[in-house]
Amino acid sequence: QEEIQSFEERAEELQAFIETSPIEEVKKYLAEKEPEDIADILSEFSTENKIKIFNALDVESAAVVLDDTDPQTRLQILQKINNEDLAKVLGEMPADEVADVIEEVSEEDREDLLELLKKEEAEDVEEILRYPEDSAGRIMNPEFISVGENDEISSAIDHIRGLELDEDVHYVYVVNDNMELKGLVPLRKLLTSRPGTKIDEIMEKDLHSISVKTDQEEAANVIRKYDVVSLPVTNSKGQLVGRITVDDIIDVIDEERAEDISKMTGTIEEEHGTESTLRATQNRLPWLIACMFGSIVTGLVIQMFEVTLAETIALVSFIPVITATGGNSGVQASTVVVRSIALGHMDFNKVGEEIVRQLKIALSLGIVCAVVLSVLASFWKQSSAVGIITGLSILLVVVWSNFVGVFAPVTLKKLNIDPAIASGPFITTLNDIIGVFIYLFIAAVFLH
Numbered sequence: 001q002e003e004i005q006s007f008e009e010r011a012e013e014l015q016a017f018i019e020t021s022p023i024e025e026v027k028k029y030l031a032e033k034e035p036e037d038i039a040d041i042l043s044e045f046s047t048e049n050k051i052k053i054f055n056a057l058d059v060e061s062a063a064v065v066l067d068d069t070d071p072q073t074r075l076q077i078l079q080k081i082n083n084e085d086l087a088k089v090l091g092e093m094p095a096d097e098v099a100d101v102i103e104e105v106s107e108e109d110r111e112d113l114l115e116l117l118k119k120e121e122a123e124d125v126e127e128i129l130r131y132p133e134d135s136a137g138r139i140m141n142p143e144f145i146s147v148g149e150n151d152e153i154s155s156a157i158d159h160i161r162g163l164e165l166d167e168d169v170h171y172v173y174v175v176n177d178n179m180e181l182k183g184l185v186p187l188r189k190l191l192t193s194r195p196g197t198k199i200d201e202i203m204e205k206d207l208h209s210i211s212v213k214t215d216q217e218e219a220a221n222v223i224r225k226y227d228v229v230s231l232p233v234t235n236s237k238g239q240l241v242g243r244i245t246v247d248d249i250i251d252v253i254d255e256e257r258a259e260d261i262s263k264m265t266g267t268i269e270e271e272h273g274t275e276s277t278l279r280a281t282q283n284r285l286p287w288l289i290a291c292m293f294g295s296i297v298t299g300l301v302i303q304m305f306e307v308t309l310a311e312t313i314a315l316v317s318f319i320p321v322i323t324a325t326g327g328n329s330g331v332q333a334s335t336v337v338v339r340s341i342a343l344g345h346m347d348f349n350k351v352g353e354e355i356v357r358q359l360k361i362a363l364s365l366g367i368v369c370a371v372v373l374s375v376l377a378s379f380w381k382q383s384s385a386v387g388i389i390t391g392l393s394i395l396l397v398v399v400w401s402n403f404v405g406v407f408a409p410v411t412l413k414k415l416n417i418d419p420a421i422a423s424g425p426f427i428t429t430l431n432d433i434i435g436v437f438i439y440l441f442i443a444a445v446f447l448h
Helices: 007-020 023-031 035-044 047-055 059-068 071-080 083-090 095-102 107-116 119-130 153-161 187-192 216-226 246-264 277-304 306-311 313-342 348-381 384-414 419-423 425-447
Strands: 146-148 171-175 181-186 230-234 240-245
Touching: 007 023, 007 035, 007 047, 023 047, 035 047, 035 059, 035 071, 047 059, 047 071, 059 083, 059 095, 083 095, 083 107, 095 107, 095 119, 107 119, 153 187, 171 187, 171 230, 171 240, 181 187, 181 230, 216 230, 216 246, 240 246, 277 306, 277 425, 306 313, 306 425, 313 348, 313 384, 313 419, 313 425, 348 384, 384 419, 384 425
Parallel strands: 146 171
Antiparallel strands: 171 181, 230 240
16 A cells, blocks of 8 residues: 655655656656656656656556646647657547547647557547537547347347456446437446346436537536436437546536636636737736726716715715625625536526525625615714715615626526626626716715
8 A cells, every 4th residue: 555645745756766766767666656646746847857757657657647637737748749659648548538638739740640549549539529619529438338228138248348448337328220329237237137138128218318519517517416427428310429427527527617717717718827928818808908998987987976076075985895895795696606507506497586585685785784884984984974875875786786696697698608707807897887886876866
């Protein structure tokens, strides 16, 4: 048994070893380590040492490391390793993982690598790459075990023994002569059934499957909801073309979470440190420009009420409080809704009920904030009028912001736009504009 070491300990130990030991000793050392652990710490090394470590791995371990390491390290390896050696590593990987790697190399290298792969493997990879990005077809493994409905247990087991598979198998899928999916048999059930039993006697006909064009996030929701470890994928004709395993879905969940966080911060897509300055700028600039123009609109709203502000200059002090509280309240509500949508818990037939629920919460929050701010403003500015204006304004702004926080992501989802963008600059900028307008409008009405 290997003693469990911390991330830092593993990195420091490997760093010391490669600096003081000949390459043959490094190979022996790495052969005793779990490739997943090597992939985990590889980002800590210089590019030169990353390549040295990768080249010292056996082919099977190299395949695991290439798939599991971070995107920046993977790109550095792909840029330095020659195509012949890379093709050997790819030959040890499932087709869906090979497709992920092939997609990251240049067009010229992609064609060279496909030619170096076995014909059948290359065809599987090319087929996967034809599917839309973020679809189930893009992450499925085209290798699976299928048997006929009328096959006997013994012949099915003999068939399985003659196969070479890249990943663990949990289910045997049952198809007809046209490869249409009819059911499945858990491997455990297949091995424990009596000899002579036919497949159709033990197969489960009620199963969950998805189309190759289904979004990968929806595939993740199906696996999470129904607790299956493998999900069959079918084409438009209902024919079985692949399967998605739970380890693929873990990667999808990580990817979608990172993507949502990026959208919430206005960076559009996750940056791995591999993008050029120009590309990173293109990703971030649209949101910054949008927010800048939103702030200009807020300024125009303030200008509309400059007479009111001139008469009661104390009101200016509370504009940041109004905008910040409204923005934060809206983001809280939208984050709850976006998470509910992402997890598949949102019932779109009961959107009205959710809006009412959030407005009740907003009303409670608004009343508390109104009382606190009203008392504080009255004592600070020695004016009951300022206290009343700020208190009423913060109440209405919080209620409005929560409404937008619920309504915006639901509407975006209905329009097939990722609702995660509603939790970032979009909702904050919108609430700033409306919040300032509500505040100054109430001030103008109250004072005049």
